[in-house]
Amino acid sequence: MSTKDFRPGSTLNVSRRTLLQAGAGLIGGTVLPASITSRAFAEDHPAIGTFPAGTSGSSAFIGISVPRTGTYAVQGEDELKGYQLAIEHINSGHDLIKKISPKTSKGVLGKELKFGVADSAAKPNEAVQAQQRFISENKAVMITGGTSSAVAVALNKLAQREKVIFVCGISGSNDTTGKDCVRYGFRQNFFGQTAAAAIAPVLIKQFGKDKKAAYLTPDYTYGHTVTKSMQDFLAQAGWTTVTNQVSPLGAPDYSSYLLNVANSGADVLINVNWGHDAVLSTQQAKQFGVLDKMKLVVPYQVPFIARETGGLMQGVYAATDYWWTIEDKYPLAKMFNETFEKRFGYKPEWGAENAYVSFAHWARMVEEAGSFYPPDVIKAYEKGETIPSLVGDVHYRPEDHQCVRPVIIVRGKMEKEMKNKEDYYEVVEIVPGDGLMQKPDAFGCHLGDYT
Amino acid sequence: MINWPNFVSQLFNGLALGALLALISSGLTIIYGTLGVLNLAHGAMFMIGGYAGYVAYSYTGSFILAVIAGSLFVMLLGVAMERIIIRHFYHRPHEDQLLVTFGLGICFVEIVRLIFTSQSQVVPPPALLQGITSLGFLFYPTYRLAVVGIVAVALGALFLILYRTRLGMIVRAGIEDSVMVDSLGINVYRVFMIVFGIGAMAAGFAGIINAPVVSLTPGVGDDILVETFVVVVIGGVGSFPGAILGGLIAGEIISVTSMFNPGYAYVMLFAAMTLVLVLRPHGLLGTQGRE
Numbered sequence: 246m247s248t249k250d251f252r253p254g255s256t257l258n259v260s261r262r263t264l265l266q267a268g269a270g271l272i273g274g275t276v277l278p279a280s281i282t283s284r285a286f287a288e289d290h291p292a293i294g295t296f297p298a299g300t301s302g303s304s305a306f307i308g309i310s311v312p313r314t315g316t317y318a319v320q321g322e323d324e325l326k327g328y329q330l331a332i333e334h335i336n337s338g339h340d341l342i343k344k345i346s347p348k349t350s351k352g353v354l355g356k357e358l359k360f361g362v363a364d365s366a367a368k369p370n371e372a373v374q375a376q377q378r379f380i381s382e383n384k385a386v387m388i389t390g391g392t393s394s395a396v397a398v399a400l401n402k403l404a405q406r407e408k409v410i411f412v413c414g415i416s417g418s419n420d421t422t423g424k425d426c427v428r429y430g431f432r433q434n435f436f437g438q439t440a441a442a443a444i445a446p447v448l449i450k451q452f453g454k455d456k457k458a459a460y461l462t463p464d465y466t467y468g469h470t471v472t473k474s475m476q477d478f479l480a481q482a483g484w485t486t487v488t489n490q491v492s493p494l495g496a497p498d499y500s501s502y503l504l505n506v507a508n509s510g511a512d513v514l515i516n517v518n519w520g521h522d523a524v525l526s527t528q529q530a531k532q533f534g535v536l537d538k539m540k541l542v543v544p545y546q547v548p549f550i551a552r553e554t555g556g557l558m559q560g561v562y563a564a565t566d567y568w569w570t571i572e573d574k575y576p577l578a579k580m581f582n583e584t585f586e587k588r589f590g591y592k593p594e595w596g597a598e599n600a601y602v603s604f605a606h607w608a609r610m611v612e613e614a615g616s617f618y619p620p621d622v623i624k625a626y627e628k629g630e631t632i633p634s635l636v637g638d639v640h641y642r643p644e645d646h647q648c649v650r651p652v653i654i655v656r657g658k659m660e661k662e663m664k665n666k667e668d669y670y671e672v673v674e675i676v677p678g679d680g681l682m683q684k685p686d687a688f689g690c691h692l693g694d695y696t
Numbered sequence: 697m698i699n700w701p702n703f704v705s706q707l708f709n710g711l712a713l714g715a716l717l718a719l720i721s722s723g724l725t726i727i728y729g730t731l732g733v734l735n736l737a738h739g740a741m742f743m744i745g746g747y748a749g750y751v752a753y754s755y756t757g758s759f760i761l762a763v764i765a766g767s768l769f770v771m772l773l774g775v776a777m778e779r780i781i782i783r784h785f786y787h788r789p790h791e792d793q794l795l796v797t798f799g800l801g802i803c804f805v806e807i808v809r810l811i812f813t814s815q816s817q818v819v820p821p822p823a824l825l826q827g828i829t830s831l832g833f834l835f836y837p838t839y840r841l842a843v844v845g846i847v848a849v850a851l852g853a854l855f856l857i858l859y860r861t862r863l864g865m866i867v868r869a870g871i872e873d874s875v876m877v878d879s880l881g882i883n884v885y886r887v888f889m890i891v892f893g894i895g896a897m898a899a900g901f902a903g904i905i906n907a908p909v910v911s912l913t914p915g916v917g918d919d920i921l922v923e924t925f926v927v928v929v930i931g932g933v934g935s936f937p938g939a940i941l942g943g944l945i946a947g948e949i950i951s952v953t954s955m956f957n958p959g960y961a962y963v964m965l966f967a968a969m970t971l972v973l974v975l976r977p978h979g980l981l982g983t984q985g986r987e
Contacts, residue, residue: 314805315915318814464959491959497910497919500709501954501961504834508702521913524816528911532837534828553816553911 290618293696294408299384300356300617307332307360308379310390310400311414312367316495317392317520320548320596324392324414325362326589327600332358334584335608341580345602345633346609353608354617361385367392367494367520369399376400380407386617387412387607392520392596393494394418394467397432404429405693410619412607415596417519417545419470422647423688428695429619431626431641433603433634433648434595437471438688439681440544440564443652445478447562447673448542452513455483459511459539461502461518461526464491467545471517475544487511492518492526499526503533515542523547527554548594551657551669558657558669565653566595567636568670578635592667602634606641606648620695639678644685646692649678705834706951712840714947715847716906720920721927721939722854723898729934730867730891733782733793737801738924739917741896745770745903746912747808750819759822759908766904767897774896778889786888801917809914816911819904839908846905851940854898858936867891926969932982941980 290296299305309328312321334342335358338351352358361383363375372390379385380403388404391397391414398420404411405427413421413432417440422432435443458479462468468491476486488509490502503526506514514535518526523543527550530536536557543550543558546565551558569592572579581601585593593601607622609632614621627643639650655670663669724738735741749766753759777800785793820826821839829838858864866887869877877884903917910916923946931942946965953964972979 314809314814315918318809318913318915319816322814490954493962495915495919497916497923498713498950500713500840501706501951502958504705504709504951505702505955505958507835508705521816521911521915525911528818529909532828532840532909534835534837549815555818 290616290621291696294619295380295384295386296408296618299386300354303357304359305353305356305386305617306379306383307358308363308376308383308385308388308390309360310363310365310372310375310388310396312392312520313362313364315366315368315520316522317367319553320415320520320594321365321367321392323548323594324390324596324600326585327593327597328360328389328604330585330588330597331601331604331608332360333588335605339584341577341584342605342608344577344580345605346612348612349608353611354615356617365390365393365396367396369393369395372396373399373403376403377407380409385409389600389604389607390414391416393465394421394470395465397421397430398425398466401425401427401430408619408696410607410622412603414603415599416467417471418466419474419683419688420466422645423470423690425466426645426647426690426692428623428646428692431603431607431646431648433606433639433650434566434599435564435650435652436647437467437474437545438683439652439678440471441474441478442681443674443676444542444544444562444564444654445475445482447654448479448513449482449484451562452540455485456512457487457510458484458513458515459487459506459509460489461499461506461514461516462489462491463518463522464493467519468517471545472515475515475517484513492522494522496522496525499529500533502526503530503535506530507533507535507538511539513540513542515544517544519545519547521553523550524553527557531557546595546655548596556660559659561657562673563655563657563670565655565670566650567593567598568595568653568655568672569593570668570670571636571653571672571675574675575635575637577633581635598635603648606632606634623695636675642682642685644692645688645690647682649682651678652676652681701833702955703952706955707948708831708834708836710948710951711944712836712844712947713951714944715844716902716909716943717920717923717927717946718940718943719847719850719905720899720902721924721931721943722851722936723895723902724924725928725931725934725936725939726854726858726898727892727895728928729936730895731782731786731888733785733797734790734933735895736794736798736921737777737804738797738899739921740801740804741770741774741899741917742903742906742920743808743912743914743917744773744804745900746819746907746916747812747817747903748900749904749907750817750912753819759819762819762907763901763904766907767901770900770903771893771897773900775889775893777896778892782892783885783888786885805914805917812914814913814915816913818911819907821908843905843909850898850901850905854894855936857894863887863890923965926965929969929979930972932979935979935981935983938979938981945980 311325365372376388389412394416397416411430419437462472543563546563610625613625631638654674745766748769749762752765753762825839825842927942931938950961954961
């Protein structure tokens, strides 16, 4: 706009022409494409990562990697639907998104979100390659996805190196916001420590003290840390580990492990396996008579396991991030369930919930920061403000970027108790997050630099 | 956990696991041994056998019909695959054969995923074979016990077809010198088609027999393919008896190692394969590879 004749101090001298020019300029400023105004923001900050290149147009790109093949494929698809819904809601300014991110109108800071999806197959190298491509070629402003802690840890490192924010998908390892935490990574969902802290008292109350436990553990960071947390919490009530059967991800058969479990004399089988590994190992545990000898517990609930194991989760205790029947207590959960079911035809599992809400939180933080400049967005998270989620108010810890949120304990319903075909669990308890968290430095988190 | 009862249990489990691996590997090795094509779609065909059987079971409720449907469907698929695609690759480099079968495998898996999604499907064993049987020293799923017998019969039948019939003789002659067999008035390529069909049928049969042991997913063949290759390499690439021996050895290694340290079960399996490759590069029962 032209202001050369404009003299604010001497209103008497303002000509009609100048006033019109100034007015036009002001109005123009508000209706100009966001791309032009944000360039002004960009000039306030040095270039870093994909900033400002990723937001120089009218849209911003999100890189999504989820397993669509392999042992975690079912959970990956559910997670992807959560991301899709979040992006649709953000771009259209849906009411649910506005309840989590009040400053959202349409898009993020006026930018329409576009996204690319890659199949990670739950393999770190494939996820890193895909996300690296999204960063280099598409200038992704944020990368997200998960369903394997090995992937989460690898993407944490990529995010920190490339200075692009990584909003972690499903990841249960203590390491993700522990020893492998990074400044550029954030996790919304529950994890080994909080799962164990929440479910252990329930198990001790249910099964008693001084029990013998057998573990089925997948052989990577998720399995090892979840099993360790469960052992530590249960040991306080005198529980001992009689065997820990470690198996590779995607093991085609569990018979030899289950024979060891069957011969171990355990009272409780704690199955830490996840995805199809959990389904297969649980089904084979039934075939080998293990489930007739001992009680099954799933400390880190596997979305869809109740559907896929055909009744084997009945009476089984599990810890989870979300179960749809909590909608009675949380209005946002009800809104989410309704829109999700309308869009995809089934009740969302916790992969979708985590994807949706973690994405919504990121959108909120960018709006709060008023810029896509990553250090500003990170600092918005690190304010640790109490913010809404689908399971009530939560906050992110500035020290390790872990969301402090409740853990939900469920128990598989008997067939006769089910009110409809998707009513697999009763919610036993919703355990508040604050009491479940370890000290921020307990798992060796050092976040690293902003720039 | 390291005690005699558990050791005997694991030895037995190794036998049952090995029998299944032998059956799956046999189809792969028959096709390679006769046609010289390493079929990387074998895992996918194993998976399709399971799904074809699952569909038949869903409509009929009969496990026997499921086994027949699974085997026949994959046999027909194998024949179609050979006629339409594979036969054009007999005289092309091995790399091309690997790529085309690998690509077909991916297509098969993704088509099944498109139709059935990634959620697992269950084919229960027949009513007679459900439950657990006490063997005195261990309790073992009845169906897995039956699988040992079923596999023995199936492998016996395959052996008879390939080594004790006129067809088998022609096949082996075709491998040695296909031009000579052709000039004797025998259509070698028709024989190759039949062999590809039989190899595929073995995969399909194994797929549906294995279905009640695992839960079916589109990736079920991917997981097993790696083990199958290990079995074939240990036993000798292209050797039918080698597949049986390799299967049993692999089953025992996985089972017995898991008693000492389950984390090392697969490490030991690959270590054994490496050892065989160093000491006998053609496998335990393999001979010099054909070109």
